[in-house]
Amino acid sequence: MKRLDLFRDVLDKQVTDREKTKMGRVDGLVLELREGQPPRVVSIEMGFVVLARRLHPRLADWFLRLRRRVHVRKQACYSVPWSRVLDVSPFCVQLDVEAAETPAFDWECWLRDHVIAHLPGVAK
Amino acid sequence: MNMKKATQLALGIVTGVGGFFDIGNLATSAQAGASFRLQLLWALALGTILVIFLIEMSGRFAAVSGKALPDAIREHFGFGFWLVPFLVLTLVHVLVLASEIGGICFALHLLTGLRPAVWALPVAILVWLFLWRSIFSTIENSTSLLGLLALGFVVAAVQHHPPSGELLAGMLPSLPHHDPAKYWLIAVSILGSVMAPYLFYFYSSGAVEDKWDSSYVGVNRGIAFLGMGFGSLIAFAAIVVAALVLAPRGIEVDDYHQAAMMLTDAFPFWGFILFAAIMAIACLGAGIEVSLSMAYTTAQTFGWNWGEDLNPREDARFCLVYTGAIFLSSLLILFGIDPLKLTLFTMAISAFVLPFVAIPFLLLMNDRKLLKEHANGWISNTVAAFLLVLSIVLAVVTIPLVFLGGS
Amino acid sequence: MTGEKWIANGVPTSFVKTTWQSAREDLEQTAQDAAQSKARPAVRESLRDLISQTRAAGSSLRQAAEANDRPGAQLQAGRLAALRQQFEAWKKSVGPP
């Protein structure tokens, strides 16, 4: 897709990794304003704190304070450089990453190892 | 229509029939029949027509766009717009799930005499195991096949030979002769129980799970019309039976015990057992659908991996949503909340949150860029617009009614 | 209705117990409402009398069911049906609450 409407075709879009594993949504988009040149999309941002900031800045601050005490994800906001975007389709924004290695999957892996693994009937 | 689609159509209809009837329909139908005989049939007819269109639209949208409703709503309208409906609907779904679990517990209470609260945890574990161990198609088909047992109501209704004059009169909206607040509250609750929000999110996610594409629009229409149509037949029959068994004895249903004897006239010996079996199975099927619907909606909202066919290790968060939902809602029953009062209150609230369901429909189904020629025709649009107006009226009317109607 | 169904072997004994238990809760509730209501003393008196008779008939029906005594249950079921008639009549005489 050559021409993109950043709001409609990218923002809030489902994000997937190389093998099309779902790994979250485009919660934020960062532009870089350059002198005398058109603004450039720098990165995609994902994470609860990004969503919180969209609702209200104070919510985001509160969320960050909460993270100091308890957090699973290494970084609150996982930002991916636009260069890693493989494809933008009506279904998803595909990134050239491996989902399990990214912070987007921290919660998923933590819950899998600490909760799911202990429940009956699950292959280790 | 190749073989695969034919079987999917047949299965879809069975799921529609089996999956339609749940604790909400049972409770509201029993109350409507016992208190107002056949006068409230129009509310069920109206709800059925609307739900047929809404289910058809949900399926068509998922088939053509390949996206389930929550997924598309977040993407099209942004997180800000979707967050409030999402939180409200999640709360409603917890209440609906608690009512379904309460229904199963009460059915077991009928059969064993043990208090419903005693059964809360074992039932929660049973519902959870259904989801944890089996894949999507087995869930959908097994509970719905058992759900056909509810056709017992239709047999009973036919045996009671309902007066056709009164039947037809009931199909037309009419004003109540006595305690209007209760009449309108039951009417609203019937609409709320028939157009339960989880139905649409579950159905559209199911269409994506079954990998439908735009060639399924015909199958989808058949399932919506026949599945929902036959499904509502059972609720009709339940009203008729309640009207011909409970009303003459002056019994109003404000406790499930009274409803439990509805089938004993038609089936003297095993009518009571049949009622308990229908109640348990209908609630089990619906409870599974509600918990799955919550997991789908949450996972799609935040973009997590989802799919009932995946092994729990692959979609931990998806599984933990339905696990958490099941045990959280079973606590309500554990604390001994009266299952019937909880169900009626939940159905009224389901009617109250209808605008949150109706608005996205009108907007999404007219997105020509996504749906191309399958976008809404003028008929579906008028129905969707009518539903929006109705849902706003219901939202305004429901809360005062809940206090006046004394549910 | 429960008595009638139990006699016809339509419902288990445990059901009679639980139905009577929840019916009694409703009765207590009605009794309390009646006590606080501002209706004329004569009206309140007749209602209280109806309630106590229903309470007696109900519990003896339960005992009959537990003792598997069908004739006994038949008697109580008849009394309860009659009491319901009286209650309907009483409601009409008092007019809408």
Place this chain on the structure above:
Amino acid sequence: MKSAKVHLELLVGREVHDSEGKRVGRLLSVTAEREGDDCVVREFLLGPAALLKRLGITTLHIVGFQRKKPLAVPWDQLDLSDPERPRLTCRADELKRKTT
């Protein structure tokens, strides 16, 4: 001017004024083009639909909401240095009528 960063998701539906403070419309769409690894903004679309902002709706392709045709603003005529108050670099009527 160091390269300022702007969070686009916070600009959804933001009200835009022209250089003289006259209200021009709301930011409803940002059109960009992919060039190799880069993605460069070409123009902004301003629409009249205030309702869309309150509902937080990010798409303008909704039947019946597009009374006036959206106003296309080339990238170099919108100053985003202060994301709270995006402003045109000229008067509304001076906007170059670029046919998109």
